[in-house]
Amino acid sequence: MAVELLSPAGNMEKLISAVNFGADAVYLSGKDYGLRANTDNFSLEEMENAFDFLREKGKKGYVTINIYARNNDFNGLKNYLYDLKKISPDALIISDPGVFKLVRDLKIDIPIHISTQSNVTNYMAVEFWRNMGADRVVLARELSRDEIKFIAEHVDCELEVFVHGAICISHSGRCVLSNYFNNKDSNRGECTHPCRWSYHLVEETRPGEYLPVFEDERGTYIYNSKDLCLIEHIGELVDMGVKSFKIEGRMKTAMYVSVVTGVYRKAIDMALRGNFKVDEDWIKILHSVSNRGYTKGFYAKEVDESSINYKTSAYSRGADFLGVVYDYISGKVFFHSKGKIQKGDLIEILTPKFNFFDLKIESIFDLNGVEVEFTKPNYDYFIMFDEEVQHNSLIRRYR
Ligand code: SF4
Incomplete structure (x- = not known):
């Protein structure tokens, strides 16, 4: 099966950068409904231009509509879907079953990819979405290598896996920290990243005394995850039959998108030639763009303290x-x-x-x-x- 390198496109400059540096496809969002409210995103006119460019280059583009919708979203969504039908993206990335149903009810004939926000963690859930008519499932980022392999062996459905970029410490699509602290809904693209903040414990009769918070064997209480980096595992993921390799980062810069796309392009091409071997230059180059330190996240094992950056939530770049x-x-x-x-x-x-x-x-x-x-x-x-x-x-x- 052909594999695909899928890069983020927060705006036209980043989309062009991704294509120039080897992306097979990009994902992008309109001004609403796409879970990254804080990046430029695309007006309908910009989206038309973006798809003209992608088609001219022989590349694909997927439009994210992966909010968890509220009742009052559906009128606007209907009109938006009719507009998208004219633009005809290569797929819609959806998490909410209501939005999925709306696309089908309106007979919008565009393939549907199930977003990682849907938190698909097992092969039965993949089959469920496949039977519902989904064309691809983006697996939850909380899966280990063995779980991805098991799913790939047991389903007949295109699978997409996140291989690089920022990750949530909570389960995909289920975090309400930002709602709680800021009244900003991460499931509607407004996350203010409270998982990256530094926390202490204060006992109410001792104001000003900040007690440090530690971890115990039951889990993590400080949430600032390092960034995911699975560059070393691209060869085995290709062998498992994963179709699409996704880079996170619609809010990152054009340089970030170019460099990370370029490194993963090299890795995927090498894996496809059957002689995959990690090149030390790739690691050096990945450290040259903004990152919070790298982790393999849930891929290799249960996450532990080595997956968390306790010192700072600031990015570093080389x-x-x-x-x-x-x-x-x-x-x-x-x-x-x-x-x-x-x-x-x-x-x-x-x-x-x-x-x-x-x-x-x-x-x-x-x-x-x-x-x-x-x-x-x-x-x-x-x-x-x-x-x-x-x-x-x-x-x-x-x-
Ligand atoms: S607060 Fe952190 S874990 Fe929660 S959705 Fe935002 S980035 Fe993800």
């Missing part, structure tokens, strides 16, 4: 994003600046084919050919370089 190459003409690398590059800097150029090379900056020019000391974000410049640099390459600098 490299800064400095620009995107948009042309190469006669030894001149033209780029759009995203940060400050100055003479003497050692930068890295990372191409969409995932070749990377270092370059010491001797001189920088603006588009009038005037030499400048440093770049400013959002302006265009060029540098001289003998080797041809691929369009859309990223310019980065390791910290």
Whole structure:
């Protein structure tokens, strides 16, 4: 079975980045109903343009409608589904059975993928959704390797697995922490991430005395999960018959999407050639983009303290994003600046084919050919370089 690398597309820039760096498909959302209220998302017009672009490139796009709907959502949803029918995405990603029924009732003939929000943790549940007419099931992120393997062996249904990105510490689709603390519903795309906050215990007659909270053998009380990274297991997941490898991160940057997509593209291609072997460069590159430290989550075993980042919920990243190459003409690398590059800097150029090379900056020019000391974000410049640099390459600098 062909496999698919599925990348997040929080907006058009990220969608193009994902495609340039090797995604077979992207998932995206309209302005409502899609569980990532805090990213740009797509208006209907932008979505039409996005699908024109994807079709031209021979790629697929799936639209998320994976909120848990309330009664008053359905009128708006009906109109939205009619609009989507005209755009005709390659699939709708749905979690709520009511939304599923609405799609069927309206005879919207678009394949349905069952979202990880539906918390599908066993082969019977996959069969249930398959019998209901779902075309694919995105498994819950709380499954171990053995459970995924068992399900893959016992169902005749496309399976999608999250392989990289932020994960919830609670069971998919069942967290109400954000509702409780902020009145923001994570099942409607508004999560404020209270699982990442730092907690202490305060006894009510001793205000100001913050007692630390520990763990015991029964579980975890501090919730800040490291990010999922299953790059080492891509070979065995391909062998198990998993169809789609999903990268989390519609709210992440275009650089993040490009780099992570590029690494997993390499890994999947190698697995498909039958000679999968982890390349140390992949790990280094994955650490260069924002992360909370990496964990295999539930994949290898029950999660334990090594899966949690107790020190900080802040992201770290090993490299800064400095620009995107948009042309190469006669030894001149033209780029759009995203940060400050100055003479003497050692930068890295990372191409969409995932070749990377270092370059010491001797001189920088603006588009009038005037030499400048440093770049400013959002302006265009060029540098001289003998080797041809691929369009859309990223310019980065390791910290
Ligand atoms: S609070 Fe944390 S665990 Fe809960 S939905 Fe938000 S990110 Fe997930």
